[in-house]
Amino acid sequence: MDSSVIELDDLEVRFGKRAILKKLKASLTGRSIGLLGPNGAGKSTLLNTLLGFHKPSSGTARIFGRDIRTHAREVRSLIGYMPENDSFIASMSGVRFVRLMAELAGLPHEHALERAHEAFFYVGLGEVRYRALGTYSLGMKQSAKLAQAIAHGPKLLFLDEPTNGLDPPARARMIQLIQEIRDRGDLHIMVSSHLLRDVEECCDEVLILKDGNIAAFCNLEEERRSNRRFLEIETHGSNNGDFLTSMEKLGCETAQGAQGRIKLILPDGLEVRRLYEVAAEQNVQIRRLNHKRDSLEDIFLKAMETGDAK
Amino acid sequence: MAVYKKTYRPYEGALTSSWRRLLVIPRYAFEDLYRSKFLTIFFLASFIQPLVAAILIYVQHNAAVFNLVGAQGANRLISINVTFFMSNLGWQSMLALFLASFIGPGQVSPDLANNALSLYLARPFSRTEYVLGKMSVLLILLSMMTWIPGLLLFSYQGYLEGWEWMKTNIRFATGIFFGAWIWILILSLLALALSAWVKWKPAAGGLMFGVFFVAAGFGATINGVQRTNWGHLFNISYLIGSVWVWLFEGSNKTTNGAVFFRAPQGEELPLWCSWTALAVLCLICLYMLARKIRGMEVVR
Amino acid sequence: MSGNTTITFSNVSRFYGEVLGINKVSLAIPPGITSLVGPNGSGKTTLMNLLTGLIRPTQGEIRVLGIAPDHPEKLCRLVGYCAQFDAFPKGLTGYQFIYSFLRMYGWSNQECEQRSMAALQMAGLQDAANRPVAAYSKGMRQRVKLAQATAHDPQVLILDEPLNGLDPLARAEAIALFRQWGDKGRHVIVSSHILHEVDRISDQVILLSQGYVVAEGQIHSVRSEVKEQPMQILVRCDRPGMLAARLFQQDHVVEAKVSPDGKGLLLRTKDADSFYLLLNKVILDSGLEVESVAPADDDVNSVYQYLIGAEGATV
DSSP, X not given: OOXXXXXXXXXXXXXXXXXXXXXXXXXXXXXXXXXXXXXXSSHXXXXXXXXXXXXXXXXXXXXXXXXXXXXXXXXXXXXXXEOSSOOOOTTSBHHHHHHHHHHHTTOOHHHHHHHHHHHHHHHTOGGGTTSBGGGOOHHHHHHHHHHHHHTTOOSEEEEESTTTTOOHHHHHHHHXXXXXXXXXXXXXXXXXXXXXXXXXXXXXXXXXXXXXXXXXXXXXXXXXXXXXXXXXXXXXXXXXXXXXXXXXXXXXXXXXXXXXXXXXXXXXXXXXXXXXXXXXXXXXXXXXXXXXXXXXXXXXXXXXXXXXXX | OOOOOOOOOOOOXXXXXXXXXXXXXXXXXXXXXXXXXXXXXXXXXXXXHHHHHHHHHHHHTOHHHHHHHTOSSOTTSSOOSHHHHHHHHHHHHHHHHHHHHHHTHHXXXXXXXXXXXXXXXXXXXXXXXXHHHHHHHHHXXXXXXXXXXXXXXXXXXXXXXXXXXXXXXXHHHHHHHHHHHHHHHHHHHHHHHHHHHOOSHHHHHHHHHHHHHHHHHHHHHHHHHHTSSGGGGGOHHHHHHHHHHHHHHTTSOOSOEETTEEOOTTSOOOHHHHHHHHHHHHHHHHHHHHHHOOSSOOOO | OGGGTOEEEEEEEEEETTEEEEEEEEEEEOSEEEEEEOOTTSSHHHHHHHHHTSSOOSEEEEEXXXXXXXXXXXXXXXXXXXXXXXXXXTTOBHHHHHHXXXXXTTOOHHHHHHHHHHHHHHHTOSTTTTSBGGGSOHHHHHHHHHHHHHTTOOXXXXXXXXXXXOOHHHHXXXXXXXXXXXXXXXXXXXXXXXXXXXXXXXXXXXXXXXXXXXXXXXXHHHHHHXXXXXXXXXXXXXXXXXXXXXXXXXXXXXXXXEOTTSSEEEEEESOHHHHHHHHHHHHHHHOOOEEEEEESSSSHHHHHHHHTTTXXXXX
């Protein structure tokens, strides 16, 4: 897919004299794009500008080729938005609310009702869709927000902290839902979150902002495919020292990792099988074995450091 | 056997036009209002007065009924003139105030209470369309209560009296129409502005009354203390009354305004002052709305 | 004098009318970082409110370092509380917020000023100290809440979802801070939904579900006590079927499940040691290519699944 989903073209946004977003230039094409950054980096401002709540002071951005300054309405009919804060009308039932939102997005009213029901079943709230939104629990409200974002069949979803406040099973369900949506291919997603693990599980590309600039932009898929030679293992049953020395003798670089684990870099030509041979000789159990690539945390920390130089 | 799974489908169909989208808001509002038995009954009851007025017109023109009632001599018991139409308008407009106080607060505040407005504005839907949509709820209902029955009464009287009467008294019709519209606009803007600023519905409703009666009292106090007429600027019913007098009668005033909307002769302010005061009120309401109806709050 | 270094609950119950908050809870919380984990509505906030004395138990006794919550003058000096909710007195700046609450402890102006500045420094908010709290971003508001909870140097810190809204750097800083306090011998009680963080930072864990304490203690010891459950291990390899066949020849393997993509095996065994040695042998004998091996068991997430699972959740 060559055409970009979101294209930032020297986008600059100011509040009075302060420049919040400074001449951002990027072309985002992934199925699922993560938006990361410390507080105050401009993430919410970027989202709000793309949604049309803010006017850019110079430069522009394009979503599916449409300019947000001149074609704002068209852009908004292609977008679904799941805000970070609570957003609902307490006295309305779930279905009625989503139906209202779908009709306002341009759907004819018969279709809107059908799709409202479908959306509720899809997010897992089928049983409670007739209850008033004010009676929903926090997890239900989050899912209802997602339902209203997808009901009108947008091409791009903005999810702002989708797992905020959810307990572990509800978080797992929300992540699963996002992954399903991503894997469909016809609906792009932009996830803004503080939880690196969520972004790691849901996104292909990551845009990291710092102080209104782009600190890093990387493709997680490529990161995952490279670095096959990095391993992290946990052993049991011997002096770690013996095992380590044998590994080094085979040509590996070793280092002590977190939680008592060992990080290894295998030299070219050395297979994992050799590790097990050594383990069998020394009667060592390899209790954990992982191909470890640069996790998103490392990428993020690196970006924070180099970002200062810009 | 085919097994179907519930899944997400993209939407490829046609989208509705901007106008139809705007009308979505009043449609939903009417459905919600209809659910309240009290409001439906109140609304229907507000047609009682015009009905009584229509019966009076009928009685005026029907000697037979007159005889039945036994009031032969009192031919022109009730004259269908300026006072008749103005007081009709006055009654309906007071009822309109009540209705606006019941309905108005519930229009905008539920959307602001839980931040649903960002979702409205994240769609191809602008702030102006939102305000217009909400206003149209009030405009439609209040129109049905005020100038529509008024004009019907006028046409009924004209039908019974003849074309000549209608031509001479066409001022009544324009007075009813424009007078009612001015009142409706003020009410709607005020109701929406209060609904946007005051979260608690009973408080917003109470404020509607407050703006009329308390401000009027304040104005009367000023008049009393300062021995002037300028206090009337705070009295919205005076302002409306004086505008109505001008609409209905032009320069030869005979009335003192309508019932509830008194503009006593001898205490008048120049007409342009009334117009200006009303215009200022509208602008204040629009400003209040513009401040509150936004995609997101920004606190510096 | 163990009474003065633990927080104890003795058969505590708390009801709100008929609605259950927590029921018959008995705990002894040692110093260090203790995490409270459980679905929404399981009683975590009730537990925290009981500790701070904001509510009283319907039944049972609570002692915080030997002091009962009936004596707020003594208790509140010891305890710092950071609530879950995003609410502030209107119109205060960050500095005023911390300063005004400090004054209630009876210290002098200078002392309060010093402490406020120190707390703001620690939270990284010195520059924003004179702006109203309403103008802060969500992360800054969270940090000012934390600063307020710690400004009076309490011995016991009760933090309800303290990392909510913080960006990854701020989370790491906050976690380092908790670690510091835990190492100094203070009680840090944190409630959180992010299980992998709980894994990393806590010394002990309390699992709550529907008002009952389902488990408490250190993760590894909790796991080993759930004896009915054999150890669960996930092996990603190219021929899971062949591996499974070899495993079933042993007695200790109870269950083996091939993963949906056909490239992994989830197995349960009563004897982990024998399994690992066996795996080693299989790899060398048959040339099995192993991508990863991981115990699927040894963390809060799996204990949560076993004991609370999806039915305990509220959605």
